[in-house]
Amino acid sequence: MDAAGGEQLSLAAVRDALVRLEDSVVFALIERARHPRNAAAYAPGAGGGAGGRSLVEFFVREAEALNAKAGHYQKPEDVPFFPQDLPSPFFPTRSSPKVLHPLASLVTVNDAIWKMYFDELLPLFTVDGDDGSYAETVALDFACLQVLSRRIHIGKYVAEVKFQDAPQDYSPLIQAKDSNSLMDLLTFKAVEEKVKKRVEKKARTFGQDVTLEDNAGKPQVTSSDSECKVDPTVVSKLYDQWVMPLTKDVEVEYLLCRLD
Numbered sequence: 467m468d469a470a471g472g473e474q475l476s477l478a479a480v481r482d483a484l485v486r487l488e489d490s491v492v493f494a495l496i497e498r499a500r501h502p503r504n505a506a507a508y509a510p511g512a513g514g515g516a517g518g519r520s521l522v523e524f525f526v527r528e529a530e531a532l533n534a535k536a537g538h539y540q541k542p543e544d545v546p547f548f549p550q551d552l553p554s555p556f557f558p559t560r561s562s563p564k565v566l567h568p569l570a571s572l573v574t575v576n577d578a579i580w581k582m583y584f585d586e587l588l589p590l591f592t593v594d595g596d597d598g599s600y601a602e603t604v605a606l607d608f609a610c611l612q613v614l615s616r617r618i619h620i621g622k623y624v625a626e627v628k629f630q631d632a633p634q635d636y637s638p639l640i641q642a643k644d645s646n647s648l649m650d651l652l653t654f655k656a657v658e659e660k661v662k663k664r665v666e667k668k669a670r671t672f673g674q675d676v677t678l679e680d681n682a683g684k685p686q687v688t689s690s691d692s693e694c695k696v697d698p699t700v701v702s703k704l705y706d707q708w709v710m711p712l713t714k715d716v717e718v719e720y721l722l723c724r725l726d
């Protein structure tokens with residue numbers, strides 16, 4: 467994975483990639499939070515020409531088809547939400563170094579990400595209401611979904627590094643298909659606590675309005691969480707309840723096929 471150090475896989479390099487992606491996650495949420503919920507964008511059958519699909523499903527399917535034609539979804543961490551019938555790339559693509567097991571490309575938790583995003587997360591960081599800008603809204607949803615999916619599926623590399631570092635610990639559990647013990651072995655509670663604190667701080671920092679208008683001529687920033695563009699505690703909860711658990715599900719799924 468180029469984002470985590472090419473063929474030189476290390477836990478530090480993969481964790482660095484996860485840390486960088488936190489910025490993208492926070493900014494994607496900030497952008498989506500500028501619009502209210504806009505429930506009409508999610509109502510099935512709203513677009514007559516879209517085969518009874520909601521606008522958001524129509525948009526994501528079409529955007530993924532275009533992305534695929536341009537050569538996207540060739541890497542194991544770039545997983546489409548609607549993989550059925552995706553077109554092949556129209557242009558030559560350069561294959562990236564194969565550092566993962568070939569079955570890595572089959573590991574996906576995108577259905578769970580989709581459900582989590584629309585059923586749980588969206589109501590937490592958007593306000594009730596309708597500003598009519600449905601096209602912008604679904605484009606911003608797609609950006610959120612894509613970055614969350616990429617972050618979570620990088621779990622494949624995390625799992626590969628952990629396996630390479632301790633095959634003697636992982637192999638017996640993989641052979642026994644012992645998902646619970648694999649989950650325990652790959653969990654680092656102290657790291658998770660740091661991740662939660664850091665994303666909360668990033669949301670607090672990136673979500674401030676910076677102006678030049680205070681009396682002393684110093685940059686002015688907002689201070690309370692309620693003034694932040696996205697609630698920092700929601701971002702921490704997102705990581706705690708969904709992003710890290712789903713990343714660990716990816717790690718376990720990947721490990722279970724690692725010896726096949």
Ligand SMILES: O=C(O)C(=O)C[C@]1(C(=O)O)C=C[C@@H](O)C=C1
Nearest residue numbers: 624652653654655657658710713
């Ligand atoms: O950094 C790791 O070791 C990971 O497996 C990644 C991650 C995460 O999703 O951020 C997941 C599980 C660990 O308990 C800690 C962090």
